[in-house]
Every structure is written in C-alpha cells, then in structure tokens.
Amino acid sequence: MSKTNPTDRKYSKEHEWVRDQGDDTVTLGITDYAQEMLTDIVFVELPAIGKKVKQMEPVAVVESVKSVSDVFAPVSGEVIEVNLILENRPELINQDAFGEGWIAKMKMNKPEELKGLMDAAGYEAMIREEKH
Amino acid sequence: MKKTPLYDRHVALGAKLIDFGGWAMPVQYTGVVEEHHATRTKAGLFDICHMGEIDVRGPQAFDLLQRVMSRNLEKQTIGQIKLSVLTNEQGGIIDDLTVYKLADDHYMVVTNAASKDKDLRWLQSRKQEGNFSDVEITDRTDQLGKLDLQGPQAQAILQTLTENDLTPLKYYHAMHMAVAGVQSLVSRSGYTGEDGFEIYAGSERIGTLWDRLLNAGSDAGLKPIGLGARDTLRLEAGMMLYGHEMCETVSPCEVVYGWLIDLEKDFIGREALIQQKKQGVTRKLVGFEMVERGIARAGYKVFTDGREIGEVTSGTFVPTLNKAVGLAFVPAIYTDPETEMDIRIRDRDVKAKVVKLPFYKREDKHIFYNVFI
Incomplete structure (x- = not known):
C-alpha cells in the first residue's frame, strides 16, 4: 500500500512531488505511488547543477531492473542541488520517496506554475481514477 | 490474451501481469530483485505453461x-x-x-x-x-503444463514430494515420476544458472502441483518467481533469449551457439553454415559490463572512437553481481575480453568492456557441467 501523500507539497500528473521552500526554491522527487509502480529502483541519473528546464521537461531518469523512466520537472527553473546519495543508494527512493529519496532542488523562474499543480487530495483522486 | 492454468493463482498472489508472447504472465510477485535473490540463494518456482x-x-x-x-x-x-x-x-x-x-x-x-x-x-x-x-x-501445449523449480534448495524440496531418488538424475536428463501424486516428466535443467528441474504434467493437475510445491518448499524459502527475475537470472548466467539475441537472420555461429551445429550430418541450413564457417562471420555476440555508471538496454548502440559498431540485444542491472551487464553484437575484431567500447545511453557515451561469458557461474557448477549436454 502506498504511503499517505503529504499535504505540504504539490503533485504533477506524471507522479512527481514538489515542495515549496518559500524562497522561490523547491525540492522535488517522485511519489510513493510512482516508486511502487516502478518497483526496485537500481539507477538514478541526476541532472547537472545549473541545468535549466521548462515545466514538464525531463530533469532526471530513474531506472528499475525492467524500466527506464523520465522524471519531469513539475516547475520551470534551474537545478541548484541534487541528492548525490542516490548515486550509490537509489533504493532510497523506494524506501522513502517523500523524504530521503528526494531527487533535486530547483530555483523557480515561474513560481505561479505551482498553482496549476494538484494538492494531495487532487493527486489521490487521480490515482484512484488511474487504478480503474 | 491466453491464460495459463495458474492465472487465478497469480492474481490471488498479487502478481503484476504482462503480455508475453500473447500470454498473460506474471512479471513479478513481490519484486524482481527479491525474487532473483530467492532463486540464487534458496529456490524459486516459475509458471512456464506458456512454452510450447x-x-x-x-x-x-x-x-x-x-x-x-x-x-x-x-x-x-x-x-x-x-x-x-x-x-x-x-x-x-x-x-x-x-x-x-x-x-x-x-x-x-x-x-x-x-x-x-x-x-x-x-x-x-x-x-x-x-x-x-x-x-x-x-x-501438446494446451494439454501440458510446465513448472520450473530452480535454486540450491530445488532438489531437497522436490525430493519431499517424490519416491524416486533425484540424485542419479543427471544434468540435461529426464525421467517420469509421480510428484505429489501427479504423473510428471522431470528433467534436471533450467534457465537460471542454478541447479533445478523442469517439470511437465497434465494441465488439469498443474495447479495441484504448484500448490503442493509451494507448500513443501515454504520452510526452505521457496518463492513464486515472475518473468522479470527469470530474465535477470538468465542474463546473469549468460543465457540468450529468442527475439533478443536470436532471430531468423542471425546464425548460430554469430551467437554462442556454434557448438550446437554438427556440419558432419545433413540438415536444413547446413550448406549456408559451411559457407559461413569458411568465410568467418563479421559480427559476433559478446558479453559486456559497464565500466562507468549507467545501464545499457536492448536497442542501445555500441560505439568505438565515435563510430557506431553494434547494438545491445539485452541489458540490465543484475542483482547477484550487483552491476549492469549486457549482450551486444559487435564486429568480430572487438570480441576479446577487456576490449573497451562505448554504449550510447540517452545521447551520452558511457564506457563498457567486453567480458567472458557467463557473467555469473555458481560454485558447484562443475558437478553438472562435466556432462556434455
């Protein structure tokens, strides 16, 4: 069973979460539901610091034994930090997708994009829909 | 999609099902990595009823x-x-x-x-x-079911359900016996690189056999295994898969099946293969492992000095060796172990090197590999 989706963050249709740090920067990762669908994550390709991405462009890649999946940037901006621990411990995403399994931090250049993302309740409704 | 006689059991076990060759098959029950380790260290049971x-x-x-x-x-x-x-x-x-x-x-x-x-x-x-x-x-595909029981505990588990002594059954040999009261054909063989058995029985009894085996093996750590781990197990053991390494335009000489050809006898394809042996093949299948970080996947291109020289046929992260390995077609001059090559992963060239097959070999393998199959 997936863990509860925290209410302190926003969610994308592609199963990313993004948490507003309050200073125009955000932390992002994939949701617990996403890690459960991907199963054993064995490799994470992190973006370079300074990489600029537009909303919903690929910002990282996560690979399981069977699959390769893009992680899309929920907001536009510039990568300012990456979770380097994932290079040696990609399984942290499976174990703690909303916490220690965070992927990157970005400086937003269009903070208003956050408003267009789903809240936890909206995201859960979408997953329920997907399961049917 | 066709369903094997065990379909309802897979659903009840919570398996993730996929379309494999037109069959609804379990790709995993609890997780590919966990199932892979269970087979290597204890035992795994596979629904192989889809095979012909x-x-x-x-x-x-x-x-x-x-x-x-x-x-x-x-x-x-x-x-x-x-x-x-x-x-x-x-x-x-x-x-x-x-x-x-x-x-x-x-x-x-x-x-x-x-x-x-x-x-x-x-x-x-x-x-x-x-x-x-x-x-x-x-x-006889519809009348016969097939289960693979693989892993170091396979013999001990199977022995609890049959009166026949399994020890004299040699690698790549089969015998008829009753298993849990079900008339079966049992061979010591498989597709994982472990000791184990392939068991054939009537479709109507295969469910009974599945249940009895899982039950008999539960204390020894027997787990149902999906096709996901079957693929990592076979690749780690350096075994090929039809549709990946082989197709109708690939010859046995280009893959690691040269030893399966006997040109002394007459068979369809012999003349072409004699020609090929005389001229030598231009491409060959090799095993490789990643030197830099990255996982090569089927279809990724192989480069050397920026020049495309081949293509990956199978590749993934294999859990026992804990590294990314794969098989690829490359020109025959690039097949020596330690030969370096680049694999293009998402527009980036990542270093890999040729290694000898199999990637993984179990320690007691000589017991069975002395017998020429």
Missing part, C-alpha cells in the same frame, strides 16, 4: 528431427535432452529449443512461447517436403 511442447512420434521421428535440427541426435539416449536450434536454408535461427528423447520413436520438442506456431508449421512442412510420412506431429 510438440510431440514428434513414429518410426520416422528421428529422421525428421535429424533433418531439421542443427544438433546431431544420433547418440542421444532415451531420457536425454539436447539443446538445439532449428535453422532455415540461410542458416538463420527459427527457434532455439530442447529435444527430449522419450523413446526411440517418441520425442518431445520444447519451444519458446512466441515461436511455437511457426515451429509447428516448419516441422509439418518439412515432413511433407521430405516425405517423412511415418511421423506424427502433435501440439
């Missing part, structure tokens, strides 16, 4: 098979299995399969799931063409 079984019977059964198989079946003893390929006139691989000799006039050919229908058509038309009138070819 074709009976070839009659006084000319041997003659027909000898004509279509690359392997010389002349010295095959009753109860022995031979791995072989079916080749077309150009020497291309129609399928790779196992041939069970059950009696002098009775063979069972076990095919890949997706190849079964074309294998059947091939056998039937070669029968017509060669006037092998005294042979009967029967598709």
